[in-house]
Amino acid sequence: MSVKMGGGEDDGVAGEINVVPLIDVLFSILTFFVLASIFLTRQHTLPLDLPKVTPGDPQQQLSKQLTLTITDKGKYLLDKTPIELDKIGPTIKAALDSNPNEMVVIAGNKEAEYQYIVFVLDALRKVNATRIAMATDTE
Secondary structure, rough: OOOOOOOOOOOOOOOOOOHHHHHHHHHHHHHHHHHHHHEEEEEEEOOOOOOOOOOOHHHHHOEEEEEEEEEOOEEEEEEOOEEHHHHHHHHHHHHHHHOOOOOOEEEOOOOOOOHHHHHHHHHHOOOOOOEEEOOOOOO
């Protein structure tokens, strides 16, 4: 049973939607977002050809380092021994004079004020310590 609404003839043709313009618009939008994401994620760095190294023995690397800890209260510890800020430079210099390949690792508490770390970096700069690393924690 079919019901006619209105007095016109029913010629059996269903309405059609032309999707070609819709596809064109979708491809244009897709192209815009692809290009925008490429430009937003591009890193602005210099092209460098970095030297390749082979990792050494981890035990050997750990034995040639001094760990300088900075607490959240601004206290300094050199290999778990408390040390005053004015003694850091001469102590590190003496250690580097006996072993110039020794690395100084700065392990600063995340609550430590930035100025304490800057004080240590300045003390290390004054004694020409060049092998310096910052300790971080992995997530």
